[in-house]
Amino acid sequence: MKIAVIQASTQIARNEVLFEETKRAVKHMNAEVLNFGVSENEENFSYVQIALCVGILLNSGAVDFVVTGCSSGNGMNIAANALPNVISGYLPTPTDAYLFGRINQGNCASLPLGLNFGWAGELNLRFTLEKLFEEPLNAGYPKEAAERKKADALKLKEIKKLAQTDMIKVLIGLSAEFIRPILEKSDLMDYTFKNGTNLELIEFLKSHKND
Numbered sequence: 001m002k003i004a005v006i007q008a009s010t011q012i013a014r015n016e017v018l019f020e021e022t023k024r025a026v027k028h029m030n031a032e033v034l035n036f037g038v039s040e041n042e043e044n045f046s047y048v049q050i051a052l053c054v055g056i057l058l059n060s061g062a063v064d065f066v067v068t069g070c071s072s073g074n075g076m077n078i079a080a081n082a083l084p085n086v087i088s089g090y091l092p093t094p095t096d097a098y099l100f101g102r103i104n105q106g107n108c109a110s111l112p113l114g115l116n117f118g119w120a121g122e123l124n125l126r127f128t129l130e131k132l133f134e135e136p137l138n139a140g141y142p143k144e145a146a147e148r149k150k151a152d153a154l155k156l157k158e159i160k161k162l163a164q165t166d167m168i169k170v171l172i173g174l175s176a177e178f179i180r181p182i183l184e185k186s187d188l189m190d191y192t193f194k195n196g197t198n199l200e201l202i203e204f205l206k207s208h209k210n211d
Helices: 009-025 047-059 074-081 094-103 121-133 143-163 167-173 176-183 186-195 199-209
Strands: 002-005 032-035 065-070 088-090 108-112
Touching (some): 002 009, 009 032, 009 121, 047 065, 047 074, 047 167, 047 176, 047 186, 065 074, 074 088, 074 108, 088 094, 094 121, 094 143, 167 199, 176 199, 186 199
Parallel strands (some): 002 032, 002 065, 065 108, 088 108
């Protein structure tokens, strides 16, 4: 399993703790955790642009799961869910994280990295990520309703696919000025080109990278 960490520029100071705590939370799993920043050495990205990065990483097949966030966690969650094939959960507490990880068959976790992140905030972050990855994902909860919960989650994926377009159409519809910083984010693009499995999307990204 490949897990990407990336957060909005407003929370650059939280990147390292987000990366380290994600690695800690999945150390019992056969998982690779990749840190795509955003760092203080990069251009400022809005949470909407980072959500597009999330969409590219997941729709290309370069990673299986993304851990992200913004100041409240809500904006990133909404923006990520607006994209095709992204099912994001807003996870402010360990309980939310545990239930999302078992029930919703999601592939993105959006965390509040500014709101209520005061004294011992890193502990809530740690416990939240631990509960997200504590048990196998998508096993259903509670056990007596697991099969029904799985069926509901699959139906939601079906509806989402019918209701939304594909990632290439999303990118075509946005201005070149808005997506240029994303295409110029070399760590993300290089990894996607090397590890992605959606060849159509990868070719599109390559052809527009130097426009």
